[in-house]
Amino acid sequence: MTGSTRGPNDPRRRERILDAALDVVAEHGAIKVTFRRIAEAAGVPLGSLTYYFDDMQHLLTAAFTRLAESVSSRYGALLEAAGTPEEAQEAVVEIICGKVWGTDRNLLLSYELYAFATRHPELREVMRSWMRASRESLARHFDPLTARALDALVEGFSIHNSVDPGPTDRADVAAVVRAVVDRRAPGDGGSAGTG
Structure with missing residues (x-):
């Protein structure tokens, strides 16, 4: 499927999520980080975060x-x-x-x-x-x-x-x-x- 950013077609998704998490921490502080903010910053579906991270x-x-x-x-x-x-x-x-x-x-x-x-x-x-x-x-x-x-x-x-x-x-x-x-x-x- 062309244009898909899921699974093997997006091997750097986990790293993008981590980089986005650090961006959100830098902007809002660790105490105010949410999955939604990280997903938006990473440009990935919200469900991607729970796919890679338990919590x-x-x-x-x-x-x-x-x-x-x-x-x-x-x-x-x-x-x-x-x-x-x-x-x-x-x-x-x-x-x-x-x-x-x-x-x-x-x-x-x-x-x-x-x-x-x-x-x-x-x-x-x-x-x-x-x-x-x-x-x-x-x-x-x-x-x-x-x-x-x-x-x-x-x-x-x-x-x-x-x-x-x-x-x-x-x-x-x-x-x-x-x-x-x-x-x-x-x-x-x-x-x-x-x-």
Whole structure:
């Protein structure tokens, strides 16, 4: 049948639904998402959503997982490309100051994920998985405590810089990243970042 967008003839329908769900979350907030709004945004029949997803929880979990994997992939690629400790620190600065999030929309969606996960514990695993991926990328270059601190720094600076009328500039972010990496390790009397 020509013109049909059902089943195998529309292999990207599920992905379109997930992208539309994220668009609706960005516009209205996770709390106001409905199947009808998502179907309209995706340009698919309402019944398509229940064909692919058991309920709204299942749909939003899949959509937020898609977001997390997309951002984690860019985050990880920058750190994987770093060949020296200095390049790894610069990659962290780029994650904070560049467009690793891709868009302000993705940052807004991450806020929605945080808030939604606090009310829906089953979504916390998406958050935990995202944090694990970030820390594993950082652990290619930094000890576990430093990786954890840098991950928190990335999140904190990203949030603050998105709402601050005078965001921290790149040189100051680089200085803070250096300070975290070069911190004195407890009890060793020396700098953890030097040999």
